[in-house]
Amino acid sequence: MPISETWLLPDGVADVLPEQAQVIETLRRDALDFLASRGYQLVYTPFIEYIESLSSLSESNQDLDLATFKVIDQISGRLLGVRADITPQVARIDAHVNPVEGVARYCYAGTVLHTKPQGFNTTRAPLQLGAELFGSDSIDADVELIDVMINLLEQAGLAEGIHLDLGHVGLFRSMVKQAGLSKEIEGLLSDLYQRKALPELAEFTQSLKFGADFYTLGRYASDLDALQTHLSAEIFANVAFKQTFAALKTTQNQIQNRWPNLHIGIDVVELRSYHYHTGLMYAVYAPNRAAPLAQGGRYDGIGQHFGRARPATGFSCDLYALSAGQFTDLNVVVAPKGVDTDLLKAISNARTQGFSVIQLLGNDSLSSIPHATHELVNVAGEWKVEKI
Template sequence: MPNWLLPENIADVLPSEARKIEDLRRLILDNFRLHGYELVMPPMLEYLESLLAGAGQDTEGMTFKLVDQLSGRTLGVRADMTTQVARIDAHLLNRASLTRLCYAGSVLRTLPQGLHATREPFQIGAEIYGHAGLEADAEIQHLALTSLALAGITQVRLDLCHVGILRAIIAEDATAQKDEMALVKLLEAKDTPGLQVMSADYAPITREALLALPNLYGDITVLDRARQVLPALPAIASALDQLQALAEAAGPECVTIDLADLRGYHYESGAIFGAYVPGLPNALVRGGRYDHVGEAFGRSRPATGFSMDLRELARLMPGAQRKLAIRAPWSTEAGLKEKLQECIVALRKAGEIVIQNLPGHENDQDEFNCDRAVVLENGHWVIKNLD
């Protein structure tokens, strides 16, 4: 096997793509900061039991495991940063006040999470801890949409759901509760025949509600239909009201309601959303409320947030234009060398890109377009436009 070959779904990021990702990272993190979010940097490795605590159980099958040569304990390479940030909020910061945190970094997964997806996403996200009201959900939803807008993505469909609806439907049916995880999978797949078979022994009201969920999909008017066909339970009414408010906050024209889209059901506790864009079959952004995420670290408090993969987002953007730059020669002649370096330093301080040719070499670069050059004219270094 050639020694330059990389594992499947692992790839190098070349200059033009790397610049798009880095520009996006800076742009989005700066926007987070303008909204009052504080940056944290969790470690790439943790003890496995910490990494998989609470909501992290969902990522066990995606987590690479290895043995720590210092302690002999099993370590995990992070497959998601949400649990890590929850640990920081609950254990290290331990603030009584509302806390806004953001993060950006690579994660590693044992399997790709979609068609042609990388196993090393560059995850960026933001989370709010300490506020149970819908205002936090609306802020996170708005922040996700503005992050996409900063990348030039304007055609976004926001898909809304609420995990409280299914939990309310099966709350009074012990048989259905035993099948909870299987029901989630059937609903995600919109497998109506499978639901019919599984719910055959459920209470009639439970069965009818479960069979209605896969068809409660469409624009905001779906919420009115849901109120008519789902049981008149306080928890369901509250969940539908929350979805109505979030849809109106985002703008009903770009919102889809899908009451069977329960991805993340295991650790979510309220309204959840996914942002879909043209050119990608899967959600580019995933977010929602997960109030119990810090419970495993001894401190459960309200939490909501979102994350996305910058590498996937960068692929949707047009190719980066080459940056204009200045070409400079290499000089060793006494007197001229010092003046050349002064000229180059001044240009770089002014924000110009100056590429100095090394002796005997020309530069071959994808990232820069040298439209000017530093040349010697009458004993002085001057800038000349290149044809």
């Protein structure tokens, strides 16, 4: 390869330069400190594992399986996977490494790797930050995670004008079960809902049992009151459907009470990762951004693959996406070379005040530090920081 090409990076990955790296690192530290204050314990997980460990989600989420890089371990000869999501690793910790009784709360921040970008203009190596709660199947747990997520975004200065989307896979799932639909029909319906293809949905549902109700579910997906009015009494007589509907309304009301100025939207046919999620699903969007700032939901039984099925709910976000377009001004002070006691004390004081201080080396001069913003100068026997 010519030298002129050796510095090029693969598509979908990029270097992060100092001005943005400082923003990202501040976000990471502040977020983890905030999560710790809410009782979420920090864990670090390995970048690569045996593929069997990472498949706890892959079995139910084909998208995640396709996003996972797979390589052969040169030591054992077994197949390894580079993590595309940290959630299954935390589930492994909860099931075997740290199997506490009762509720367990974990948080994490680390790079994951995707075989292809997961959205328009997104990186293949997101810096994923998230929180997971194991051991509670109550609405309170879901409300807590949503509240933590919104608080985290507010702390990062990203809460202005945000929109929260709420959904629940249980409504569609209970109707499918009641109608006795095949997996093939279920998949076709899910696709129509995802594409918001109402004309196609109207035609497709004509021959289905409860066809009018399946159409109604898509037609009034964003209005729970209208949905309740137009669905048949037989659907609402289903215990599972009724309980799911009530849980979604309760969650909406509790979040609205905590965040009265938050715009909350409902979409009961938002079925992303449908086979992975088992209950409530949520995502936060900001104006002029197509991708969500953060998203999550309930995925009960995730630890079953490891022999310990537990209720679980959580959310995650990409710190690179949260920091997009943000930059910080770096204040760099250049100090002259020397070992004079007063000079060294002045350098120490400047660092205590929050400056980044670089002392010149050898024959260096001020011009050798092109990103310098200040210099340490001796004025009448007193060292002072002055702007360049």
